[in-house]
Amino acid sequence: MTDGAKPAEPGSDRRGGRRRDDRRRSGIVRIAAVGDFHCGEEDAGRYREAFARANDEADVLLLAGDLTRRGTPAEFRVVAGELAEVRIPILAVLGNHDHESGEAEAGLAILRERGVHILDGEPFELDRRIGFAGVKGFIGGFGRWTLTSFGEHETKQIVAATLEEVSRLEFALRRLSTPQRVVLLHYAPICDTVIGEPEQIFPFLGNDRLVEPIDRFKAAAVFHGHAHHGTFRGRTPGGVPVFNVSHVLLKNEGVGEMYYLFDVPLENAGAPVEEPEAAAASA
Ligand SMILES: [Fe+2]
Ligand SMILES: [Fe+2]
Numbered sequence: 181m182t183d184g185a186k187p188a189e190p191g192s193d194r195r196g197g198r199r200r201d202d203r204r205r206s207g208i209v210r211i212a213a214v215g216d217f218h219c220g221e222e223d224a225g226r227y228r229e230a231f232a233r234a235n236d237e238a239d240v241l242l243l244a245g246d247l248t249r250r251g252t253p254a255e256f257r258v259v260a261g262e263l264a265e266v267r268i269p270i271l272a273v274l275g276n277h278d279h280e281s282g283e284a285e286a287g288l289a290i291l292r293e294r295g296v297h298i299l300d301g302e303p304f305e306l307d308r309r310i311g312f313a314g315v316k317g318f319i320g321g322f323g324r325w326t327l328t329s330f331g332e333h334e335t336k337q338i339v340a341a342t343l344e345e346v347s348r349l350e351f352a353l354r355r356l357s358t359p360q361r362v363v364l365l366h367y368a369p370i371c372d373t374v375i376g377e378p379e380q381i382f383p384f385l386g387n388d389r390l391v392e393p394i395d396r397f398k399a400a401a402v403f404h405g406h407a408h409h410g411t412f413r414g415r416t417p418g419g420v421p422v423f424n425v426s427h428v429l430l431k432n433e434g435v436g437e438m439y440y441l442f443d444v445p446l447e448n449a450g451a452p453v454e455e456p457e458a459a460a461a462s463a
């Protein structure tokens with residue numbers, strides 16, 4: 181089986197990845213994914229060239245939230261500027277930092293004006309073979325220690341907010357008519373990809389209630405951020421590969437300067453996706 185992600189092949193472009201037409205002919209869609217680059221106003225121009233490389237290296241760019249530091253409109257405008265030269269489809273969810281200033285709606289409008297498709301429960305079909313569903317996700321923890329809806333109203337509100345995210349992800353996955361489905365989140369859906377962070381904060385890094393629809397709809401892969409010092413890859417109980425694509429983590433792991441590249445095979449779409457010996461070429 182293949183992880184979607186395959187080692188770079190000979191005879192390809194300067195970074196070892198095959199050109200888009202070749203990829204499509206051989207039944208592959210290449211995803212570039214990154215989260216948590218946290219643009220501040222002083223970062224204008226910092227990532228522009230790196231993002232522009234995705235035009236040659238990938239078929240679609242996924243942004244896994246925490247695009248900004250404090251979620252101000254000025255910071256969202258910087259993000260839009262960094263993406264100015266990207267011509268492939270850009271799909272995004274927001275992260276907690278993007279909500280900090282209470283101006284997420286203004287931020288979303290800026291991103292949409294740039295042409296970014298916000299996957300906040302609204303699915304996206306790249307073509308008839310592969311589609312994308314995403315939500316921010318939320319906190320609550322993992323396994324038998326998951327926060328439960330018991331006690332104070334405020335506790336129940338947290339659990340309800342998480343369940344609402346799960347429900348919206350399920351609905352978005354159901355709306356996709358494509359055989360291959362990819363999931364984008366900000367918060368982690370499994371514990372394995374937050375390992376490396378202090379154990380005391382695991383409950384604030386994600387919630388494994390998000391796994392149920394991911395496994396039920398047999399997603400090809402999941403990309404998330406938020407746990408900057410977590411673990412790069414893991415798997416759901418159902419075997420779906422999960423990648424923590426926090427920007428700092430990609431750099432520390434040596435799997436991408438700006439984003440991680442992952443190939444989804446379109447032949448045999450819907451079949452389980454496995455991981456190769458080596459990760460795909462990365463920027
Ligand atoms: Fe972050
Ligand atoms: Fe975050």
